[in-house]
Every structure is written in C-alpha cells, then in structure tokens.
Amino acid sequence: MTPIMSKRDAAAYVDSARIRQGRTWAELADHLGAPLVWTTAALLGQHPMTTEQAARTCELLGLADDVAESLALQPSRGTPAEDMADPTIYRLSEALSVYGPALKALIHEEFGDGIMSAINFQVDFRRRPDPDGDRVVITLDGKFLDYRW
Known part of the structure; x- marks a missing residue:
C-alpha cells in the first residue's frame, strides 16, 4: 500500500497543471x-474539498485519483515559515501587524468583548482600477463571537 499524497504535493500538481494548461x-x-x-x-x-469537488478538479486538469484523494483530506492549516518570507505574504502579515491593534480596538468598541471568527469566515478579493495604480481590495468577513463567562 502506498502512502496518501501530501496536500503540499497535491497542490504542486494542481498548480503545475493549471499553469501548463x-x-x-x-x-x-x-x-x-x-x-x-x-x-x-x-x-x-x-x-x-468534497470528494466530488476534488474529482471534478482532477478531471478538468487531467490529474490522477491520488491527487483527488489528497485534496479531500482534512488539512493542517497554516503557512510554512519559508513561505512567510515571500514579499506578498510578508506584506499582508505586516499590514495586520500595523492595523491589527486598531482593528481590535474598533471591533471591541463596535461589538463589545469578543473576536472575529476565522472559522465562520469569508474572504473576498478583487482588483479596483485607480488612476494612481490599480488597487488590491481584500475583504475579511468573519462572524463576531462574544466572550461569554
């Protein structure tokens, strides 16, 4: 029996097929x-992913069943340390480092004692044209969870 492909390896297959196609x-x-x-x-x-989503993706990209099997697995979430040094990822982290305390203060002022959920969560991304150079718009949309004692 062969081991199940890692999610990182499956991601590499997906990204390679996506780029090549x-x-x-x-x-x-x-x-x-x-x-x-x-x-x-x-x-x-x-x-x-659901088994169906994984299978549909692999069918579209011409990838094997072992990639689909991996895509359906529960992940260990997070970004590897070496990827955190990437300038795009680092700048996103920097933005949260700079604005995180202000956002925390605003959340507490507006909602009370609690946090924004990253589980009951949606994120959106879009490009917004601007005469001074196009803008990246990222919307973080998380449910407020109050601390209950």
Missing part, C-alpha cells in the same frame, strides 16, 4: 461553483 484560479472556482479565494486556498491545501 493556461487556466486561472477563477476558472477553477467557476468550474466548481465555489468562491474564488476559498477554491484557491483549498487547491493549495488549506481546506478539504
């Missing part, structure tokens, strides 16, 4: 009828 993440999300950021994160190993 000239497909976008948006095309894959549309194919599955799922949100863009969620689909991209799932295909990069951060969420489990």
Whole structure:
C-alpha cells in the first residue's frame, strides 16, 4: 500500500497543471461553483474539498485519483515559515501587524468583548482600477463571537 499524497504535493500538481494548461484560479472556482479565494486556498491545501469537488478538479486538469484523494483530506492549516518570507505574504502579515491593534480596538468598541471568527469566515478579493495604480481590495468577513463567562 502506498502512502496518501501530501496536500503540499497535491497542490504542486494542481498548480503545475493549471499553469501548463493556461487556466486561472477563477476558472477553477467557476468550474466548481465555489468562491474564488476559498477554491484557491483549498487547491493549495488549506481546506478539504468534497470528494466530488476534488474529482471534478482532477478531471478538468487531467490529474490522477491520488491527487483527488489528497485534496479531500482534512488539512493542517497554516503557512510554512519559508513561505512567510515571500514579499506578498510578508506584506499582508505586516499590514495586520500595523492595523491589527486598531482593528481590535474598533471591533471591541463596535461589538463589545469578543473576536472575529476565522472559522465562520469569508474572504473576498478583487482588483479596483485607480488612476494612481490599480488597487488590491481584500475583504475579511468573519462572524463576531462574544466572550461569554
């Protein structure tokens, strides 16, 4: 019996097939009828896909059943330390480092004592044209969870 492929290896197969076929993440999300950021994160190993979603993705990309098997597994979520040094990921982390305390203060002022859920959560991404250079718009949409004593 062979071991199940790691989610990181499955993600590499998905990304390679996507690039070689000239497909976008948006095309894959549309194919599955799922949100863009969620689909991209799932295909990069951060969420489990349903067996059907994994099979449909692998069929579209011409990937083997062992990739689909891995895509359906429960992940160990998070970003490896070496990926945190990537300038795009680092800048997102920096933005939360700078604005996190202000957002925390605003959440507490507006909602009370609690947190924004990252489990009951949606994230959206879009490009907004701007005369001074296009803007990246990221919307974090999490349910407020109050602390209950």
